Amino acid sequence: MEFFEYHTRxxxxxxxxxxxxxxxxxxxxxxxxxxxxWSLPGGGIDYDESILDGVVREVFEETGYHVEPGALLAEHHFTAQGRTFDGPFRSQRFVFEATITGGELGTTEVDGSTDYAQWVPLADLEGQPRSEIVDIALAAREAKK
Structure with a gap:
């Protein structure tokens, strides 16, 4: 399939x-x-912003923290049929390490897709509902050790 035949997120x-x-x-x-x-803090990159600017914005909206993105930890993609448009789409996802540089814990977006953010013990994640991106990131973290 050619790039002009599908949407990209x-x-x-x-x-x-x-x-x-x-x-x-x-x-x-x-x-x-x-x-x-549960998901990782982050989300969709706006049309006119860089990936790093987008992740900084998304993390602030979802957690209340200002962050400095670090190294690329993982990249992953999947394909599916669109929910909000006809046809196929490709979701290209990047996971970065990051350091908190300011702010305080608390979701700042209004009527968004994130209800709250929380520090969750890794040992407590087993059996918890979580997005695939959480497992992808944790596996990449383990592989890097």
Whole structure:
């Protein structure tokens, strides 16, 4: 399939794990079409912004923290049929390491897809509803050790 035959969604996320082995996660509310689940802070990149600017904006909206993106930790894509338009789409996702540079914990977006953010112990994630991107990021973190 040629690039002009499908839509593309760019998304960027961060994985931050503190010294107590807790990950900063965002509770995605499912937006009325899916069950709620934990996800990484981040999301869709706007048309006119860079990937790094977009991830900084998204993380602030979802967590209240200002961050400095670090190294690329993982990249992943999937294809599916569009929910808001006809035809196929490709979702290209990037996960970065990041450092908190300011702000305080608290979701700043209004009527968005994230209800709240929380530091979640990694040991407590087993059995919790979570997005595939969480597992992709944690596997990349383990592979890097």
């Amino acid at each position: 760019l998304a960027a996320y961060v994985l931050m794990v503190d010294d107590q082995e807790r990950a900063l996660l965002a509770w995605w509310n499912g937006e009325g079409h899916s069950d709620p689940e």
